[in-house]
Amino acid sequence: MSTMNTTQKIQTCLEFIDQRLETTSEQTIQIAEMIIADIKHLTEGYQAAIESGNLQSHSELVRATQMNWVNQLHDIILEQTNRDLNGQVIIALQKFVNSLNENQLKHYPFELPSAVASKQPHEHDYLTQDEIDILMGQQNLFNDMVTH
Structure with a gap:
């Protein structure tokens, strides 16, 4: 990491944010698609369960599927809340820009109107x-x- 110059470090940070946002977005879409697929499967299975008199086992499958998704979504929310990496990267960039401005701009006079x-x-x-x-x-x- 120390072999990188400042420009490369900034570029790396920006690429990290970009990649993470893209990955997070893809994961969210995949999760939504899986939930929709499960709901369709359970909905189709409901009619078959009525016809076969198997509502009890279908009801248990619905409950198990719901709990599975509730737990997974809860874990995703916790992870995002506890580790907001994008926020950490953005804070690092803001500190750098503030430092850059302080060091560069103190040599340039600027008078308020x-x-x-x-x-x-x-x-x-x-x-x-x-x-x-x-x-x-x-x-x-x-x-x-x-x-x-």
Whole structure:
């Protein structure tokens, strides 16, 4: 792992997320298809059970199938809740990007526009529009006095 450069590590993380999402999606589809197949099989078997007078054994099969799927789905939910690998990878990438930004951007000056800066605590006091108008009015008054 240490032989990889930073770009390769990021690419590996992104590929991991992509692959995991694809695999998880495929697994979900396969599970859904198996559940549907079981439901169809049980539904078809119900009519045969009525005709043969075998409702008791069909009912036991339905219950066993339901419990099997409930347990499997419960395990899937627990695994996803306990080990959200995508989340861990995304957090690692976010930390890296934040670190990259801190180290690179501290060399570049960026000043907030005055409209934004005026809303920040501990910033210089910016003049309001009324104060600007008063100052401009005084300037115009001064210019009039000088020219006359």
